[in-house]
Amino acid sequence: MSEKVLMKGNEAFAEAVIRGGVRFYFGYPITPQSEIPEFMSRELPKRGGKFLQAESELGAINMAYGCGAAGGNGFISSSSPGIALMQEGMSFLCGAEVPVTLLNVSRGGPGIGSIQPGQADYNQVTRGGGNGDYRIPVFAPASIQEAVDILYEAPSIADKYRNPVMVLADGLMGQMMEPVMLPEPKHAFTSEEIPAAKPWAISGSEKGERSVVKSLRLQPEVLEAHVEHLYEKYAEMEKELEKVECEGLEDAEVVFVAFGTMARLAREAMELLEAQGIKAGMIRPISLWPYPYRAFDGISQKTKAVISVELSMGQMLQDINLGVKGRVPVRLIHRVGGMLPTSLEVVEKTKKILEEVR
């Protein structure tokens, strides 16, 4: 049954994927998400699942590949540098069309950077750090409830497209507590059910056709056809997975674009601005790929500036500009390194920007 409980972000994320059908977890400790492997090591064995602490993130992503290729619903959580180490694997999973659910509770960079919240993984997760033509859907929830709802559906999306699916949260969301409605558990395939449910999987069963899962295609025409096939799938995903929330665009003088916890901060700034007689609107991309470019067509003639509020040096600006198409000036309000802007700081900077563009 579904139930309402007060939960810490990281534990709610883990509970949500289990309810979404995940039975296998692979991971390597890294702050700020270590509560997830801890939770999984306690919970999965009780629910007919298995927990395996990997020797590294390279190990984790490849264990998840084996699990997915064998027909299991696997889950990996990590944070920025760990996600970086998994990129070869992600490219491989996409090429071999193997599903997995990934969670990146992101932190500051470059390098080991810091353990404080950051959003500077934007390019890493939307552009992909692995080789070749591939795409991974990325969702960036702004509340624990939204994260739970997305993580609950993610394993089914991964299975449907036979592709990895990623959820991007940040350290703030992992640590905060909020009341959440937990959805009813979905059915998880047993190993006996896999050959019928996923005939393509390598299940070592006499099911007539032999299964092979692979990403190497040495003949150019074969690889070309395969990549075209992948891109037909990605085109479907672009149609079906795009998610965005728009607010007050009709009469906004300024429009914020923000995702994750920065969207919550931008919300506060909108109210403070409204009290000072400045109408602000917001575009909140929930899917970072596919990016909701069309939402920017809803920006009105009254809007004087579009402002990205980000915890990075402006990595999302490229996508915003693709959406805005030069119709309105685009600006950036940001902090990095684990520093967070206050809503007042956002208000003051917004007013300066408005003076400058008027």
Place this chain on the structure above:
Amino acid sequence: MKPVFTVTKGMLPVSTSYCPGCTHGVAHRIIMETLDEMGLLGKTIGVAPIGCSVVAHQFMNVDMCEAAHGRAPAVASGIRRVHPDKVVFTYQGDGDLASIGMGEIVHAAARGEKFTTFFINNGIYGMTGGQMAPTTLIGQRSTTSVDGRSREQAGMPLKICELLATLDGPDYIERVSLDSPAHIRAAKKAVRKAFEYQVAGKGFTFVELLSTCPTNWGLTPTEAMKRMREEVTAYYPLGVYKDTGKEAE
């Protein structure tokens, strides 16, 4: 009349793409014949990572997947979690297992993972055209050690059976060679023992098969066999390095 030779159902009816005299084909055959003889063909999942044998799935008649270079033991560990009752094996080259994939193999062995690893040690990076491997012998020429590998420049070759035998995780470790009919028969016995242990529910089993790469050794197939028999086995002694079944007897 009883046929003296039949083709195993374990191998698909196609010719392999390996070079003439390469022992990858022999290794494939004894593994697949054993699975066939044990009635395990429909219950087995194989993992072949990058290396000349990444195409093994075209020849081995079982469910298979490829793996990224070095990562087969992690992949097999994931498969094993989903299918606890199947037979799982990895088939890895020496560059793959002893260099880029050292972390994965050591940890899979230490965890006592219930799968079998076949380690095809030909002392060279075959697929990429004959560069020095971590197992290349001192004095052996390769495209990245044209005057022969030296200790000063590249250190000493790795002895994987000996190294893994220091761990408490594995149940069976043996090194065999594919240089002669007698040694091939012995190799097949080792393959069988590994699978028997796996079916019996024991932990990690490992068979190193000393192999030839005539193409990149710059030798004829016959010369390559001779080199393996004389030089390679001198550095990599054949034998059982660990057998918990024996110890228990």
